[in-house]
Amino acid sequence: DVKVTQSSRYLVKRTGEKVFLECVQDMDHENMFWYRQDPGLGLRLIYFSYDVKMKEKGDIPEGYSVSREKKERFSLILESASTNQTSMYLCASSLRAERRTGELFFGEGSRLTVL
Amino acid sequence: GDSVTQMEGPVTLSEEAFLTINCTYTATGYPSLFWYVQYPGEGLQLLLKATKADDKGSNKGFEATYRKETTSFHLEKGSVQVSDSAVYFCALSPTNFKTIFGAGTRLFVKA
Numbered sequence: 001d002v003k004v005t006q007s008s009r010y011l012v013k014r015t016g017e018k019v020f021l022e023c024v025q026d027m028d029h030e031n032m033f034w035y036r037q038d039p040g041l042g043l044r045l046i047y048f049s050y051d052v053k054m055k056e057k058g059d060i061p062e063g064y065s066v067s068r069e070k071k072e073r074f075s076l077i078l079e080s081a082s083t084n085q086t087s088m089y090l091c092a093s094s095l096r097a098e099r100r101t102g103e104l105f106f107g108e109g110s111r112l113t114v115l
Numbered sequence: 116g117d118s119v120t121q122m123e124g125p126v127t128l129s130e131e132a133f134l135t136i137n138c139t140y141t142a143t144g145y146p147s148l149f150w151y152v153q154y155p156g157e158g159l160q161l162l163l164k165a166t167k168a169d170d171k172g173s174n175k176g177f178e179a180t181y182r183k184e185t186t187s188f189h190l191e192k193g194s195v196q197v198s199d200s201a202v203y204f205c206a207l208s209p210t211n212f213k214t215i216f217g218a219g220t221r222l223f224v225k226a
Contacts, residue, residue: 004158035216042119042204043159043216058213090158103149104214106158 006091006107013114019078021110023091030096032074037088049074081114117142121205121217128195129225136190136220138205146207148181148188153202200224
């Protein structure tokens with residue numbers, strides 16, 4: 001069964017802390033994405049990557065960075081967490097060849113609370 | 116820019132009722148259209164998709180038809196079950212990598 005695994009389901013952090021969210025996929029997908037999900041706003045794209053060591057800003061990249069050192073792993077980093085980054089974070093992956101028609105495969109999400 | 120608008124929820128139905136969740140989009144070019152579903156405590160999963168005008172996507176009794184003339188992709192099911200209670204997201208995929216999602220519609224089905 002194909003799988004996207006996010007390292008933590010629930011995290012509680014303090015303002016100013018550095019936060020790492022890890023995502024691993026076992027489908028050999030080229031594309032990986034980080035979204036945040038907030039009630040009434042749907043999913044908003046933070047960053048994506050279409051190859052190892054490549055990254056592109058999404059619609060709301062401010063306050064975030066990413067790392068893709070290996071094809072299967074895509075990390076989201078909050079350099080200095082703030083309360084407005086309290087949210088559900090969703091990682092997804094897809095095949096490059098199907099970038100218009102193919103589906104996104106999602107992890108179960110990481111719910112981050114920043115106090 | 117490209118966008119997706121879907122009806123606000125929550126939608127509350129009794130079991131075996133007919134379901135419609137409206138979705139309209141704005142896009143240049145010829146996007147693919149999707150419905151994703153999120154069950155409680157889980158990530159999103161693809162429910163159905165349509166890649167060109169007049170295509171009908173279907174899965175698990177759900178259907179949606181890609182209507183270019185009305186820029187719509189409404190989700191329908193003839194008889195909902197309690198197990199269909201979830202959040203439903205309409206999405207479009209333009210020619211780049213950025214899938215765009217609607218705000219989501221929460222569905223509650225009562226026994």
